[in-house]
Amino acid sequence: MDIRVIRSKRKTVAIQVKGANDVVVRAPYRMPNREIQEFVEKNMDWILKNLEKMAAEKKEEEEIIPLTEEEVRGLADKACKVIPERVKHFAPIVGVTYGRITIRNQKTRWGSCSSKGNLNFNVGLMMAPPEVLDYVVVHELCHRLEMNHSPKFWAKVGSIIPDYKIHEKWLKNNGREIIKKIRFK
Numbered sequence: 001m002d003i004r005v006i007r008s009k010r011k012t013v014a015i016q017v018k019g020a021n022d023v024v025v026r027a028p029y030r031m032p033n034r035e036i037q038e039f040v041e042k043n044m045d046w047i048l049k050n051l052e053k054m055a056a057e058k059k060e061e062e063e064i065i066p067l068t069e070e071e072v073r074g075l076a077d078k079a080c081k082v083i084p085e086r087v088k089h090f091a092p093i094v095g096v097t098y099g100r101i102t103i104r105n106q107k108t109r110w111g112s113c114s115s116k117g118n119l120n121f122n123v124g125l126m127m128a129p130p131e132v133l134d135y136v137v138v139h140e141l142c143h144r145l146e147m148n149h150s151p152k153f154w155a156k157v158g159s160i161i162p163d164y165k166i167h168e169k170w171l172k173n174n175g176r177e178i179i180k181k182i183r184f185k
Contacts, residue, residue, distance in 0.1 A: 002023065003040060004023070004024050005024075006024060006026050007029045007031075008026065009028070009029065010027070010028050012028070019054060057176075061177075061180055066181055067182055075126040076103055076123045079103040079125065083137065087101055096117075096141055100118045101121070102119070103120075104123065105182055106124075109122060111125075111140040112140065113140045121140070122182075124178040124181070128174070134167075142157050
């Protein structure tokens with residue numbers, strides 16, 4: 001395993017597992033090498049557990065067969081019909097208006113809302129259960145009221161989708177696979 005030490009103005013030491021065989025220790029400039037080594041040794045179980053987890057995730061990802069460009073276009077066509085209807089349904093419930101709706105093949109986001117009220121949604125939502133899609137739509141529409149993730153924002157989301165945490169968890173557990181599938185070669 002490669003362990004890289006990056007020193008900076010920080011006040012504490014931290015460990016990052018960045019890849020299947022890549023560990024970064026971030027430490028203050030003045031911390032002695034001996035203390036860094038002791039910190040690494042003390043946290044070796046955590047490091048090994050996370051390296052193992054990353055290796056398993058990488059193996060799983062390699063087994064995912066990406067959709068063809070044509071299949072992704074088909075999902076996008078479907079999204080262009082389905083998502084605007086869901087936005088139209090939920091906007092009055094949330095009590096907001098919205099601007100343009102765009103469907104994209106994004107690597108990291110399921111949706112976003114601009115300050116002008118334009119909404120962007122990931123084509124991969126067409127591979128999620130309908131209730132997960134509805135959660136993302138409501139989440140973005142609630143940003144028309146609160147452009148943050150404050151308690152007030154989450155209260156509004158929860159007033160419309162009381163079990164939203166289940167849908168968040170579904171995206172966390174299944175989202176990586178969907179993103180990999182829609183990244184056609």
